[in-house]
Amino acid sequence: MAYYFDEPSRTFNEYLLVPGYSPSTCVPAAVSLKTPLVRYRKGEEECPISLNIPMISAIMQAVSDDGMAVALATEGGMSFVYGSQSIESQAAMVARVKDYKAGFVTSDANLSPDMTLAQVVELKEKLGHSTMPVTEDGTATGKLLGVVTERDYRLSRMSLDEKVADFMTPREKLIVAPVSTSLKVANDIIWDHKLNSLPIVDENDHLVSLVFRKDYDSHKSNPNEMLDSHKRYMVGAGINTRDYAERIPALVEAGVDVLCIDSSEGYSDWQKFTIEWVREHYGNTVKIGAGNVVDAEGFRFLADAGADFIKVGIGGGSICITRETKGIGRGQATATIEVAAARDAYFKETGVYVPICSDGGIVYDHHISLALAMGSDFVMLGRYFARFDESPSNKVMVNGSYMKEYWGEGSARARNWQRYDLGGDKKGMTFEEGVDSYVPYAGALKDGVALTLSKVRSTMCNCGALTIDELQDKAKLTIVSSTSIVEGGAHDVLLKDKTPYVSNT
Numbered sequence: 372m373a374y375y376f377d378e379p380s381r382t383f384n385e386y387l388l389v390p391g392y393s394p395s396t397c398v399p400a401a402v403s404l405k406t407p408l409v410r411y412r413k414g415e416e417e418c419p420i421s422l423n424i425p426m427i428s429a430i431m432q433a434v435s436d437d438g439m440a441v442a443l444a445t446e447g448g449m450s451f452v453y454g455s456q457s458i459e460s461q462a463a464m465v466a467r468v469k470d471y472k473a474g475f476v477t478s479d480a481n482l483s484p485d486m487t488l489a490q491v492v493e494l495k496e497k498l499g500h501s502t503m504p505v506t507e508d509g510t511a512t513g514k515l516l517g518v519v520t521e522r523d524y525r526l527s528r529m530s531l532d533e534k535v536a537d538f539m540t541p542r543e544k545l546i547v548a549p550v551s552t553s554l555k556v557a558n559d560i561i562w563d564h565k566l567n568s569l570p571i572v573d574e575n576d577h578l579v580s581l582v583f584r585k586d587y588d589s590h591k592s593n594p595n596e597m598l599d600s601h602k603r604y605m606v607g608a609g610i611n612t613r614d615y616a617e618r619i620p621a622l623v624e625a626g627v628d629v630l631c632i633d634s635s636e637g638y639s640d641w642q643k644f645t646i647e648w649v650r651e652h653y654g655n656t657v658k659i660g661a662g663n664v665v666d667a668e669g670f671r672f673l674a675d676a677g678a679d680f681i682k683v684g685i686g687g688g689s690i691c692i693t694r695e696t697k698g699i700g701r702g703q704a705t706a707t708i709e710v711a712a713a714r715d716a717y718f719k720e721t722g723v724y725v726p727i728c729s730d731g732g733i734v735y736d737h738h739i740s741l742a743l744a745m746g747s748d749f750v751m752l753g754r755y756f757a758r759f760d761e762s763p764s765n766k767v768m769v770n771g772s773y774m775k776e777y778w779g780e781g782s783a784r785a786r787n788w789q790r791y792d793l794g795g796d797k798k799g800m801t802f803e804e805g806v807d808s809y810v811p812y813a814g815a816l817k818d819g820v821a822l823t824l825s826k827v828r829s830t831m832c833n834c835g836a837l838t839i840d841e842l843q844d845k846a847k848l849t850i851v852s853s854t855s856i857v858e859g860g861a862h863d864v865l866l867k868d869k870t871p872y873v874s875n876t
């Protein structure tokens with residue numbers, strides 16, 4: 372006879388946290404959001420990789436490319452670069468994140484000496500940059516001949532067809548620095564010589580990058596950055612259970628920090644085989660997460676297989692129609708609660724702590740607090756990150772409002788059949804499990820994440836918790852009735868602003 376779970380399948384919206392005692396020491400500024408990313412012997416050793424904030428970005432074409440990875444690592448989280456692309460282009464994205472030197476900018480507004488003042492003005496209007504290097508071939512890596520800034524020309528006194536070569540600040544008058552220069556030294560040079568920017572050149576005097584005074588200041592204001600031991604940004608990547616023997620070596624070569632098997636349903640031999648392959652070829656030096664599962668059995672299977680972290684969630688994603696098309700899945704809250712209990716039991720039994728990640732279905736910021744309180748160590752977000760400038764998708768105007776495009780990996784647009792693969796010869800999708808959609812544009816990731824986390828810290832203090840561990844220990848959760856959900860919003864008042872209230876998520 373079929374097995375029936377006692378509990379109905381519940382979502383985050385059906386829960387609230389009941390405040391606990393908040394001592395005077397429990398203030399948002401004192402909260403630490405540091406959380407383990409990969410398995411470790413808790414209490415005996417330090418976790419080899421911890422996130423500084425409990426947020427990772429979804430393994431999706433519309434969400435996680437190298438641009439998103441840099442932006443999120445800057446804030447203390449981690450992106451998992453999408454795997455539904457060729458091995459070469461995914462590895463190139465990972466390599467770009469690892470090569471990215473915060474504060475060292477590859478110039479995108481470059482001039483050649485025979486360009487005219489009119490072209491300079493046009494480029495400045497188009498890109499908004501007032502500092503433009505002049506290189507022999509007009510590229511970002513050509514031989515450096517000079518620099519043009521607003522101080523080099525006066526539109527009222529000069530003819531628009533004057534050549535760049537005649538009014539640029541020439542190379543011999545420029546202060547430059549070699550590639551080996553650290554950001555700190557670059558900044559000292561900028562200060563000592565009262566510069567606005569410093570070109571970095573290689574041994575052949577070819578331009579490599581520029582350091583701007585303003586960027587150094589912003590770099591200093593990112594205390595949570597996720598950096599590896601060489602001070603490079605950390606980045607994850609999604610893999611599948613088909614081409615791992617080719618994809619993983621390329622990603623490792625590119626410098627990837629953590630892998631994650633990207634699958635809508637992870638309680639399968641295919642995931643076990645993939646993890647075994649990693650252990651056989653790389654031992655424990657390559658970290659690999661697995662999933663997704665929604666119950667204790669699934670967790671146990673992947674934990675025993677050696678997964679470094681396990682993702683939880685089937686069918687809860689905002690663009691996901693798996694539950695509708697296949698009738699499989701589980702309410703995200705119920706799944707998280709059960710898997711967290713299994714994780715704790717596994718730790719008690721083995722001494723090994725395997726972090727779990729609630730993936731999908733985070734609609735409001737407070738859902739992150741609920742997921743953490745229910746035992747999730749961090750959360751994976753798709754829709755949330757797709758809304759920001761830094762996501763790879765297009766920003767478009769729809770009915771007078773800016774939107775970003777957001778599509779599921781199981782949609783006809785992404786065609787990520789490996790994510791839904793169940794083995795056999797078939798390589799391709801027979802039906803869709805995801806949709807193509809718009810999400811309201813939400814500006815810069817930095818501002819959005821700061822606001823979200825200020826709410827999470829505040830909630831944690833209401834629960835008397837200064838760490839995520841403490842929150843999981845102290846949280847008191849209650850199921851809400853449908854009428855009390857109504858009470859939770861603005862009610863029985865006539866709203867002055869008729870636009871429906873939309874949380875920042």
Ligand code: RVP
Nearest residue numbers: 429688689731732753754779780781805
């Ligand atoms: P959300 O944050 O609610 O947008 O959900 C993102 C998650 O949805 C992803 O991390 C992934 O687990 C899942 N997903 C991605 N594509 C699809 C689909 O097409 N069904 N689902």
